[in-house]
Amino acid sequence: MKVKQFIKELQKLSQDALVVLAKDAEGNGFSPLFECSTEFYMPSSTYSGDLVGNEEEGSEQAVVIWPIN
Numbered sequence: 537m538k539v540k541q542f543i544k545e546l547q548k549l550s551q552d553a554l555v556v557l558a559k560d561a562e563g564n565g566f567s568p569l570f571e572c573s574t575e576f577y578m579p580s581s582t583y584s585g586d587l588v589g590n591e592e593e594g595s596e597q598a599v600v601i602w603p604i605n
Contacts (some may be wrong), residue, residue: 539599542599554568555568555569555601556568556569557569557601557603559603567603567604567605568603568604569601569602569603569604570602570603570604571602572599572600572601572602573599573600573602574597574598574599574600575587575588575597575598575600576588576589576590576591576592576595576596576597576598577595577596577597577598577600578592578594578595579594587600
């Protein structure tokens with residue numbers, strides 16, 4: 537999902553709603569949002585990858601959403 541799509545989805549919601557992140561796709565735990573950062577993401581597959589220290593060939597800029605726990 538790109539930021540513009542994320543913003544459209546967020547605009548549909550109450551501005552006072554708490555943001556909670558799932559631990560995994562199965563919903564085995566949840567944590568409130570702690571902070572967001574801009575990083576470079578290097579995909580290793582269509583569903584997984586790593587953050588890299590700076591822009592590298594094949595990486596792309598990404599907004600990373602960090603949970604409290």
